[in-house]
Amino acid sequence: MQTGPRKPSQPEAMLFDLDGTLFQTETLLLPAYHAAFGQLREEGLYNGPTPPEERILGSLGMLLEHIWQRVLPEAPPAVHRRLDELLLQRQLEGLEQGVGNLYGGVADTLRTLHARGIRLFIASNGLEEYVKQVPRATGIAEYFEGFYSAGEYRTRSKVDLVRLLLDRHHISSAWMVGDRSSDVEAGRRNGLTVVGCDYAGFRSDGELDGDDIRITQFAQLLDHLA
Known part of the structure; x- marks a missing residue:
């Protein structure tokens, strides 16, 4: 500086x-993040625990593809793309409800x-x-x-x-x-x-x-x- x-x-x-x-971001993101992983488990695409919040918060500012490589590196690209969809859906729903x-x-x-x-x-x-x-x-x-x-x-x-x-x-x-x-x-x-x-x-x-x-x-x- x-x-x-x-x-x-x-x-x-x-x-x-x-x-x-x-x-x-966290006021909207974190509820959506946990909900997205909950739905991912319901769909049978992921069986593990939700990764720590610090991973997603520390990835903010990155491109989405790089975020999921950091948050859930072991998952295949198809799971990452589904997370894109679920997270966006949950965040938009939250915005409609006045969250954030x-x-x-x-x-x-x-x-x-x-x-x-x-x-x-x-x-x-x-x-x-x-x-x-x-x-x-x-x-x-x-x-x-x-x-x-x-x-x-x-x-x-x-x-x-x-x-x-x-x-x-x-x-x-x-x-x-x-x-x-x-x-x-x-x-x-x-x-x-x-x-x-x-x-x-x-x-x-x-x-x-x-x-x-x-x-x-x-x-x-x-x-x-x-």
Whole structure:
């Protein structure tokens, strides 16, 4: 993380990771995770215990195929694909029921950024329907110009997803805001200012190294605008 008196100028756009940055993922994910494994056992596709929650939480930010390789490495690809379906289904059901919370200050901060004319986007390695439904269900969708997901665009990394977003919207100045090393890499390799979010508790030591700005509450984002 760079330090010093320089305050970055206001960017044309801000790109946000979703899980662990805007959305308190565990409030929706963990009930869905246990329910998905329960159904997997009912279907006879898996007979063991549900893997520890720490495995799924520590995998957030990865592509889904890499998440299941970490969470359930012994299972065949067909089981991983079924877990994709079950987890998405359970999470969407939860969102419809009002399950899941934003981090404190997210809605007000996004409203302020939008009012200042900054273009806002989500860039996530998640599935398309999930990445679009979370903002709708939590009441923040109106502030965003676009929702970009690896699930929709079939990108192999967040670097590629962010590059696609920047090119499509002709953005020349932007900040990448996120909580994982994939966000830092995506910002760095696309020439963006990187804001590291250090409040979700999912990251490993050193994972945000290379960021330009570090925040411990979402609303602190406003303090770093010129």
